[in-house]
Amino acid sequence: AQSVTQPDIHITVSEGASLELRCNYSYGATPYLFWYVQSPGQGLQLLLKYFSGDTLVQGIKGFEAEFKRSQSSFNLRKPSVHWSDAAEYFCAVGGGSQGNLIFGKGTKLSVKP
Amino acid sequence: GAVVSQHPSRVICKSGTSVKIECRSLDFQATTMFWYRQFPKKSLMLMATSNEGSKATYEQGVEKDKFLINHASLTLSTLTVTSAHPEDSSFYICSAPMAAGGPYNEQFFGPGTRLTVL
Numbered sequence: 001a002q003s004v005t006q007p008d009i010h011i012t013v014s015e016g017a018s019l020e021l022r023c024n025y026s027y028g029a030t031p032y033l034f035w036y037v038q039s040p041g042q043g044l045q046l047l048l049k050y051f052s053g054d055t056l057v058q059g060i061k062g063f064e065a066e067f068k069r070s071q072s073s074f075n076l077r078k079p080s081v082h083w084s085d086a087a088e089y090f091c092a093v094g095g096g097s098q099g100n101l102i103f104g105k106g107t108k109l110s111v112k113p
Numbered sequence: 114g115a116v117v118s119q120h121p122s123r124v125i126c127k128s129g130t131s132v133k134i135e136c137r138s139l140d141f142q143a144t145t146m147f148w149y150r151q152f153p154k155k156s157l158m159l160m161a162t163s164n165e166g167s168k169a170t171y172e173q174g175v176e177k178d179k180f181l182i183n184h185a186s187l188t189l190s191t192l193t194v195t196s197a198h199p200e201d202s203s204f205y206i207c208s209a210p211m212a213a214g215g216p217y218n219e220q221f222f223g224p225g226t227r228l229t230v231l
Binding site: 034036041042043044045046049090096098099100101102103104105106108 | 155157208
């Protein structure tokens, strides 16, 4: 069965520091991978997605992610974190039985001034 | 990008009452919509798939008689929580893919509805 693992429940970084959020997936075929961000009490905003092609994907707000098939990973990165990046980040894979997305448990990002 | 709205954004109700949540695709037609539930500090769990013109498909463990879903048109799906109880308090989020079928279709999420049952 498809699944997504985000090993880090909570990460704290200093403003201006680099960030990497980990995501591992389990999927039998070519995965379609997504990263979403959720601010408190809000819905989900798509940061970036990977369907095929270049394994380094650029997204909004300066985020990027790299698909590594050999490691079944799709880690999210940002070279310099801003205080406004504090939020919950969800990795997801497409291909649920109904065409839905399957989400990881999320990683909460806190940013220190 | 495509927009999905939800109404209401927040609702507080008494135990035993029913609550209806609307999910609308504003600038595209959605033959399929998904309803997710998110518990505090937890991920989104698919509750059901709403299909225009046919019955909804519920995930295992979700009571179909408690969570009634109606996909009335190509732009509207409703989730009615019947005889709500405090354990139904949660954040409910809908989403709609731009096109039917396929795991690769980007989905657009509504802003969510916070339900609190007293």
